[in-house]
Amino acid sequence: MDFLRRFMAGRYGNDQLNAALLVLGLVLIVIEMVTGWGWMGMFILALLILCYFRMFSRNIQARYAENQKFLRWWGPVSTRLHNARMRFADRKTHRYFKCPNCKQRLRVPRGRGKINITCPHCHTQFVRKS
Template identity: 65%
Template sequence: MMNFLRRMMYGRYGGDQLNNALLVLAMVLMLLRALTGWAFLGMMALALLILCYFRMFSRNIQARYSENQWFMQRWMPVKQAIKGVKTRFSDRKTHCYYKCPQCKKRLRVPRGRGKIEITCPECHTRFVKKT
């Protein structure tokens, strides 16, 4: 059986991050379809699954690779923003976060130090904040 699957997938694109995102979105739409009863959500989920399988079994590897690169260029800033929010939330008791007034870089300083002068490592701007 495994040999059959290996031979079938030989020369085909397979899965990637865009396929994973399509699958997760299809599952969310199916869940919403079950909760709301709106039939068009089921149709959209089915269309996403068909697109996912089309991409997975495609032999045009270069086109699928470029689609995935396009998706990753748009997804990485969103992923980094989510990661930043998660990190700031986990550090909320021990650190404060401030933006540099000059370059807008986010700076992390320890909490509970009173008024301190913060120096931005990027543009070397100095500003005073209470922690």
């Protein structure tokens, strides 16, 4: 264990981009097994080599910059996925509407009949059936 700690000293290690690349590699392995596309093996191998290259790299600033660029792209995607999951989880108790003025997403309880909704962002009022 001490050998591994000394070996990794001064190296970049793992980050969110590496984790995403590994998950992508696993998904592609499953797809390759299901479809039988042998040519995907080279692409998967290249992904794994890239992961290990990034992990063992001593150029920490460059790997950090790559990860930050990935996180700037992944942040909005992750937020959308999380919000969609939350909307799906409470679909039986709440409805979601977009404000016609500012497009803000508003959450209201279900089963209240026609209600007057006031957007907390722009204070526009509109009527919808909950």
